[in-house]
Amino acid sequence: MKYASELTGAASSIVRLMDAVQPLPVPTPSLTVVGTGIRAVSQLTLEAVAAMAGAEALLHVIGEPIQEEALLAINPNAKTMTDLYADGLERSHTYEAMILEVMAELEKGKRTVAAFYGHPGVFTYPSHESVRRARAAGFPARMLPGISAADCLYADLGIDPGEGCQAYEATSFLLHLPPVDPSAYLLLWQVGTIGNWTYESAGYDLSSFPILVDALARIYGTAHLATLYEAPFDPRGNARVERMPIASLPSAYLTPASTLLIPPLG
Template sequence: MAPGGRLSVVGTGIRPGGHLSREAQHLLQAADRVFCVVDGLTLERLRELNDRVESLQDSYARGRRRDDSYAEMVRRILAPLAEGLHVCAAFYGHPGVFVWPAHEAVRRARSAGYRAVMYPGISAEDCLFADLGVDPALNGCQSFEATDFLLHERRFDATAALILWQPITLGDLGRDAFESDPRWVRVLAEVLAEDYPRDHPVTVYEAAVFPLDEARIEQVPLERLHEVRFTQASTLYLPPRAPPVLSAERLRRLGIAESDLTPGAYQLHRQARGSTE
């Protein structure tokens, strides 16, 4: 028989309270213990729902390796399962998007025989699509962690959108700082300039978190990317360089001609705009 403890992992979204789903609220109310990595306003909201809320923010410390912080978070989340309790772990945004300890907690709970379920939340990427007016279906969309993108040989498509996450960590070799190294940002721009014009627009995006904030939407040419000040909330968005090219070889293999195709409204829009959507 499976042990009695149970883990629910939820996302609280980006806007404090406003993005909290009904299912997340039910789980947060019903849980025996709640652990969270959220902003101050959301923490208040969680405390209204449950009086056994514990913030995991104190697992972070300046100069401490982030992976040590995450390991501690996972230990704290999993400990009450052995007492047969229902634990709810709440992370800002989507708990499965750029959240190592959330996935790790689910994996470990399941391997120990506990029931563990992850519930989606509104991610920063969801806010980006809304705030920048970008539909990932229009040109396709590729998403990479910025440092991981820079350090590895990637085959990506410059005719699709490109999103690079957490550029603040560029140059953070020890995974213990929260500040980017301008030299790494320059090299990233040089690497990107192999596939994009040097004046290609790069949008530095930050979703609005605090109620009085507006989203940060700052466009810079690729060659001046190193001048930008990043925060932990910064994301880079590069529109496609040009629309995709129809494959004559694939049309031939399919036994059809271009005139046989009925382009969708989104494809006509894409062709009309040319690029940099």
């Protein structure tokens, strides 16, 4: 990584800064769950950098090469848990394996940090569950917020969730069809993996996506404009923003990083 040494230096300064700002020692063992933001390096918070730099065990679920290298520059102990995903394996099994890895480091007596991309508490099960299990086992545990894909979306698309905003995981939305308030924004997460419980590196079977589109068309009509959104992971990249009528969604290009925004009617 081009700026690894700058990042290593910045991390040391940030540790000193945070020691001055929050002079509370982090207990050992303990668990800190952090978010690393979406845009690599630039969306790291100071407190997340300080926690990661001071970790005796740093486990992460990032999967984005620039950010993974950044974490190595911040702490050479950084270790990915994305290798626990396996084709055809239910993601819930992988999440359980991640939680067990985090708990194993705590049980070894280490000051442990688990890092997840975005905000660690937003549509992420192993982060919340690690905190719950660590506390149940008697370890101090905390979660530090990060910049989520939703935060990037509000900024890039110029919307204020205070005007009313509902958010659902797409598969769960399709299964339960909760009542929708069409005067508020609707955010659907994980549309690019809808209907799939397993991890598939070669791409997902999205045959249930048109069923979701039909459900949306019944609420909003086929001509209502929806936006497919992807925030850039690369700090130099641009967001992918595609506006189209709901009727055109079935032919849209979806990836596991796609989020669908349906603006209010009227």
